[in-house]
Amino acid sequence: MDPVDVVLPCLDEAAALPGVLAALPAGYRAIVVDNGSTDGSPSVAASCGAMVVHEPRKGYGAAVHTGLEVAGSEIVCFLDADGSLDPGELPALVRLVVAGQAKLAVGRRVPVGRGAWPWHARLGNRVLAGILRRRGLPVTDIAPMRAARRTDLLELEVRDRAFGYPLELLIRAAAARWPVAELPVTYRPRTIGTRSKVSGSVRGTLRAVRDMAGVLR
Numbered sequence: 001m002d003p004v005d006v007v008l009p010c011l012d013e014a015a016a017l018p019g020v021l022a023a024l025p026a027g028y029r030a031i032v033v034d035n036g037s038t039d040g041s042p043s044v045a046a047s048c049g050a051m052v053v054h055e056p057r058k059g060y061g062a063a064v065h066t067g068l069e070v071a072g073s074e075i076v077c078f079l080d081a082d083g084s085l086d087p088g089e090l091p092a093l094v095r096l097v098v099a100g101q102a103k104l105a106v107g108r109r110v111p112v113g114r115g116a117w118p119w120h121a122r123l124g125n126r127v128l129a130g131i132l133r134r135r136g137l138p139v140t141d142i143a144p145m146r147a148a149r150r151t152d153l154l155e156l157e158v159r160d161r162a163f164g165y166p167l168e169l170l171i172r173a174a175a176a177r178w179p180v181a182e183l184p185v186t187y188r189p190r191t192i193g194t195r196s197k198v199s200g201s202v203r204g205t206l207r208a209v210r211d212m213a214g215v216l217r
């Protein structure tokens, strides 16, 4: 099989990176995109064999977009670097794209363990997924784990550079009438020693709501 690049947006995930990177299946190459970690994440990523990219612009979407640009494989995956998702579940998504069953394959999070997915984050996701379904996209989550062809993704021209990125991607995929497939993926509490940027604080949640509302307008 051709190698697959995996883009990992990273902001202070030094404690989680060794486990996440070690769990990548054979043939999957990590691209860790950092913008401003202060916990040594870039050197930890590099010592684990990952390619490290420094993105000057802040934001989840900025990191993801830059990772997509520097990726060299035909199919590219995206995965959070906080240890909440299992890299071993990426090949199932990639297979759907390779087989032509989907242009975009995304994970639907199934929480395992207490506190993996706080109720307000789950509720917010459900509301957004409802909006997407009305736009013709059969999804039940705003997935942080996905696979697609690099050139297809670049053609979608997703603009948001913050936490609205995943939602905008799905909206544009729906508008372009892409076949989108959703598979269940395991969602665990983030690795101990890392900090939530979204659902773990009122500030983070409000920021994500603002970014996503901007995308919906």
Ligand SMILES: Nc1nc2c(ncn2[C@@H]2O[C@H](COP(=O)(O)OP(=O)(O)OP(=O)(O)O)[C@@H](O)[C@H]2O)c(=O)[nH]1
Residues within 6 Å of the ligand: 008, 009, 010, 011, 012, 013, 033, 034, 035, 058, 059, 060, 063, 079, 080, 081, 082, 121, 144, 190, 195, 196, 197, 198, 199, 200, 204
């Ligand atoms: N480079 C970069 N990465 C980011 C930024 N914000 C978040 N990330 C990364 O994006 C991924 C998702 O961030 P999380 O804080 O886990 O957000 P979430 O999973 O949506 O929500 P919770 O974990 O529930 O808070 C993690 O790997 C973060 O390190 C950012 O501004 N820049």
Ligand SMILES: [Mg+2]
Residues within 6 Å of the ligand: 080, 082, 084, 190
């Ligand atoms: Mg997370």
